[in-house]
Amino acid sequence: MTDSANATVIPFVIDDEEGESNGNRAERLFLSEAIRMAEAIIFASAEPVTERALAARLPDGVDLRLALGELQAAYDKRGVNLVKVGDAWAFRTASDLAFLMSRDTVHQKKLSRAALEVLAIIAYHQPVTRAEIEDIRGVETSKGTLDTLLETEWVRMRGRRKTPGRPVTYGTTEKFLDHFQLEEIRDLPGMEELKGAGLLSTRMPSNFSIPQPPADPDALTEDEDPLTDIDLEELGLLTPRIESD
Numbered sequence: 141m142t143d144s145a146n147a148t149v150i151p152f153v154i155d156d157e158e159g160e161s162n163g164n165r166a167e168r169l170f171l172s173e174a175i176r177m178a179e180a181i182i183f184a185s186a187e188p189v190t191e192r193a194l195a196a197r198l199p200d201g202v203d204l205r206l207a208l209g210e211l212q213a214a215y216d217k218r219g220v221n222l223v224k225v226g227d228a229w230a231f232r233t234a235s236d237l238a239f240l241m242s243r244d245t246v247h248q249k250k251l252s253r254a255a256l257e258v259l260a261i262i263a264y265h266q267p268v269t270r271a272e273i274e275d276i277r278g279v280e281t282s283k284g285t286l287d288t289l290l291e292t293e294w295v296r297m298r299g300r301r302k303t304p305g306r307p308v309t310y311g312t313t314e315k316f317l318d319h320f321q322l323e324e325i326r327d328l329p330g331m332e333e334l335k336g337a338g339l340l341s342t343r344m345p346s347n348f349s350i351p352q353p354p355a356d357p358d359a360l361t362e363d364e365d366p367l368t369d370i371d372l373e374e375l376g377l378l379t380p381r382i383e384s385d
Contacts, residue, residue: 174202175211188228188318224323226314235321251292255285262295263316263328264351267309267364269301286310294319299364300371308375309364311357325353 177198182189195204208229212222215231223232233241251259258281261273274281289295294316300306312325322328331350360366367375 170199170201171203171207171210174198174207175214178204178207179211182222182229183231185230188225188230188314190228192227194229223321225318226324228314230318232321251288252285254281255288258285259289259294262289262310263312263325264353266311266325266354266357267298267301267361268311269307269309271307273310297367297375298358299360299366302363302365306365308367325357326355328353 178194181194181197191204191208194208195202198204198207208222212224215222219234219237220231221234223230257277258273261276262268265272265276268276270281270286286295290297292315293313295310296313297308298311299309301309317323317325
């Protein structure tokens with residue numbers, strides 16, 4: 141028997157190819173677990189889940205875009221699809237199976253023609269003030285019409301214009317994108333699509349155009365100020381604080 145002090149120690153060396161394979165396998169398991177976690181979080185949420193919220197709850201080092209892309213691909217041919225809504229994600233019934241849900245759908249109160257016109261103007265022209273909406277429509281817009289759109293949560297007060305009177309500016313929300321199945325606001329139909337759907341006359345004036353919605357509808361423009369707590373109190377969106385003695 142050889143003395144233990146003089147024994148030759150043979151280190152365990154992993155072959156390069158095998159080591160790479162094991163490393164890839166570990167990465168794959170890590171990604172697979174992250175995909176399962178993302179699936180559970182989105183499935184359990186009543187509202188679309190933002191990428192920021194997902195990143196905060198998933199393990200550090202996860203390639204979020206890759207995980208969501210693989211999860212979306214896995215559901216591509218299923219009865220339920222993973223869809224992107226702005227910067228958020230949600231599970232939705234596959235569009236070709238929507239007819240199966242028609243009996244269970246709770247129909248919302250139909251919007252008036254005026255409300256639909258105002259909604260379209262806000263969607264395409266945002267950020268836009270009430271006065272600017274009236275200029276585009278050519279008629280007065282009642283506060284009730286805007287209140288109705290705010291109640292649907294398809295429209296929000298986003299800021300104040302840096303002009304005399306500091307009028308409130310309006311824009312669309314992620315719920316608007318979700319309802320109309322748009323990934324981003326720039327997916328709104330253009331002029332040719334609107335004509336094809338019969339929503340615009342084919343005999344429109346040659347100088348008529350449809351504005352291009354902003355790339356980032358959430359970003360304030362140079363002529364907008366953010367809404368402060370004082371603004372929210374004035375607009376009735378925040379209960380005034382009562383200072384104690």
